[in-house]
Amino acid sequence: MSKTHIQIFDTTLRDGEQVPGCKLNTTQKLIIAKKLDILGVDVIEAGFPVSSPGDFESVKEISRIVKNATVCGLTRAVENDIKVAAEALASAKKPRIHTGIGTSDSHIKYKFNSTREEVLKRAFDAVRYAKSFVEDVEFYAEDAGRTDNEYLARVCEAAIKAGATVLNIPDTTGYCLPSEYGAKIKYLKENVKGIEKAILSCHCHNDLGLATANSIEGIINGARQIECTINGIGERAGNTSLEEVVMILKQHPYLDLDTNINTSMLFGMSQLVSESMGVYVQPNKAIVGSNAFAHSSGIHQDGMIKNKTTYEIIDPKDVGVTDSAIVLTARSGRAALAYRAKNVGYDLTKLQLDDVYVNFLNFADTKKEINDNDIHQIIETSNVYQQIISA
Ligand code: KIV
Ligand code: ZN
Numbered sequence: 001m002s003k004t005h006i007q008i009f010d011t012t013l014r015d016g017e018q019v020p021g022c023k024l025n026t027t028q029k030l031i032i033a034k035k036l037d038i039l040g041v042d043v044i045e046a047g048f049p050v051s052s053p054g055d056f057e058s059v060k061e062i063s064r065i066v067k068n069a070t071v072c073g074l075t076r077a078v079e080n081d082i083k084v085a086a087e088a089l090a091s092a093k094k095p096r097i098h099t100g101i102g103t104s105d106s107h108i109k110y111k112f113n114s115t116r117e118e119v120l121k122r123a124f125d126a127v128r129y130a131k132s133f134v135e136d137v138e139f140y141a142e143d144a145g146r147t148d149n150e151y152l153a154r155v156c157e158a159a160i161k162a163g164a165t166v167l168n169i170p171d172t173t174g175y176c177l178p179s180e181y182g183a184k185i186k187y188l189k190e191n192v193k194g195i196e197k198a199i200l201s202c203h204c205h206n207d208l209g210l211a212t213a214n215s216i217e218g219i220i221n222g223a224r225q226i227e228c229t230i231n232g233i234g235e236r237a238g239n240t241s242l243e244e245v246v247m248i249l250k251q252h253p254y255l256d257l258d259t260n261i262n263t264s265m266l267f268g269m270s271q272l273v274s275e276s277m278g279v280y281v282q283p284n285k286a287i288v289g290s291n292a293f294a295h296s297s298g299i300h301q302d303g304m305i306k307n308k309t310t311y312e313i314i315d316p317k318d319v320g321v322t323d324s325a326i327v328l329t330a331r332s333g334r335a336a337l338a339y340r341a342k343n344v345g346y347d348l349t350k351l352q353l354d355d356v357y358v359n360f361l362n363f364a365d366t367k368k369e370i371n372d373n374d375i376h377q378i379i380e381t382s383n384v385y386q387q388i389i390s391a
Contacts, residue, residue, distance in 0.1 A: 003258040006249065007042040007225040008242065009201065012273060013058070014045040014074055015239050016229040022277040026058045032276060033062040037069050039269055040260035041242075045098065045227075048074040049088035050081040056088050063092035070094040070136065077101040077126035086133035097130040100140030100168065103147045103155050116151055123155050127162035138166035140203065145171030149184060153191045160194040166225060167198050171214055174207030174237060182217035189222040201225035204240050206232060211240040216248055219257060230273040231281050231288065243270060243287040243319070251313060267320035287314070293324040298333030301326050305339050328370035330361060337375075344372050346379055346388060355384045 013029050016022060024032070029046070036044050046062040047055040063071045071092040075081035077099055089095035101122050102111050108119050123139065130137040139159035144152055156167050169188065171181055185200055202218035202225070204211040215226045232241030246261045270288035274281050283291040293316040295304045303310030304326065316324050326336050334357050341348055341356070348356060359382045364370055370378070379385060 003256045004224070006219055006257050006259050007199070008040075008246065008259050008261060009043040009045065009072070009225050009227040010036050010041040010229065010242060011045040011227050011239065012036070012229040012233065013062070014047050015227075015235060016233040016273075017047070019233060019235060022233060022279055024276055026054065026061055028276045029058045030061055030065060032273060033066055035265075035269060035272060037066050038262070039265050040262050041069055042225075042260065043070040043072050043096065045072045045074060050075065050084040056084065059085070059088035060091070063089050063095065066092065070096045072096040072098050072138065075099045075126075075130070077122045079129055082126065082130050082133070086130075089134065094136065095134045096136040096138055097134050098138040098140060098168070099126045099130050100142055101126065102142040103152060104143035105148070106146065107143050120155050120158050124158040124162045127159050127164045131163040136165050137163060138168055138201065139164040140168035140170055142170055143172045144169040144184070145173060145176045145181065149187045152184070153188055156188055156192045157194060160192065160198050164198050166201050168201040168203050168227065169218070169223070170203035170205075172205060174205035174211060176210070176214055178210060178213040178217040181214040182221040185218045185221040185223050199224040201227055202240070203227035205235060206237040206239065209237070211238070212244045212248070215240045215245050220255070231270050231279070231285065233273070233277070233279060241286070247287050247314060247319065250318070263318050264320045287319055293321055294327045295324065296327040296329050297331045298336065301336035301339075302333055305335050328364065328375070329368065330364035332364070340372075341375055341379065344375050348388065352384045352388055356382045
């Protein structure tokens with residue numbers, strides 16, 4: 001039986017790019033959009049066209065060049081935003097307008113000085129107006145994570161009546177626990193009239209480090225789209241990380257959920273976004289960090305050298321990383337030293353290794369990490385060097 005498809009909606013160029021310091025020019029955005037299309041994302045959120053002439057231009061150009069993915073433009077529930085987004089998306093093969101409004105009591109009171117009934121009407125009107133330009137309209141209920149479920153269900157119903165094809169349920173402030181977010185999606189699946197006409201989408205922020213967990217809980221409870229960014233970049237603590245959710249589904253096949261992503265491109269994609277934005281990836285970042293496949297303690301290295309499955313749940317090649325690394329530090333054991341020495345041409349006997357290891361520990365205490373040149377130096381200055389080279 002074939003697996004259920006989860007749509008990957010990439011918002012690197014919208015929610016990711018709106019972060020200070022991450023600004024990209026149109027050429028950089030086009031390069032990233034082209035690569036996202038080849039990566040296999042279902043939707044590229046290309047920008048917020050009304051926000052600036054530059055963003056309008058980028059969405060327009062991206063719409064022209066993307067071959068497979070749906071191209072999406074963000075708007076507020078404001079007629080002019082929607083009209084401008086429709087213009088920017090005019091040459092997209094598959095255009096989508098993403099419109100919406102804040103639905104939590106906090107947004108209704110402090111942002112809009114309005115009422116639940118007025119906001120509900122604005123949601124309906126915005127979707128209906130967007131529908132006059134494109135068939136595919138996604139509605140977002142901003143701050144849905146903190147919105148009362150009964151009211152949220154009524155807003156979703158109104159959006160569906162107006163023609164929404166996708167209902168985005170953002171945990172805008174990253175507040176929800178995975179169980180709460182999952183229960184919210186389940187509640188909407190069970191209580192929104194007409195829900196079979198639309199798909200539910202997870203858009204989770206990472207303020208409490210729960211964005212990935214919440215998105216996964218969302219799809220387990222019936223959502224069929226995840227909104228995410230490369231390297232998890234985005235507002236404040238970021239968005240759900242694309243590489244994490246994709247690899248979670250791949251490594252847990254019994255969930256029977258899959259994506260179209262060519263995972264062997266993930267590392268290259270991460271590097272491209274990091275270099276274009278000038279935002280480095282933390283070394284311990286899951287999947288794409290420089291330490292994600294590096295093993296440094298003696299106990300782990302010993303296991304890895306015997307069999308990689310002892311400490312690795314992902315084959316690094318599956319995400320485009322050439323190989324795992326056995327990193328030599330003062331915490332490394334003899335097995336790792338012998339392994340790395342062999343890689344640079346020394347096949348040490350047990351007695352030779354004992355001697356070289358003493359030299360290695362003295363050296364390693366003075367340095368963070370031992371490289372191949374250091375290994376040569378350590379062996380050349382050991383008591384057994386002559387014996388090693390004359391063997
Ligand atoms: O986090 C959020 O609520 C958003 C919406 C604009 C979709 O980014
Ligand atoms: Zn967001």
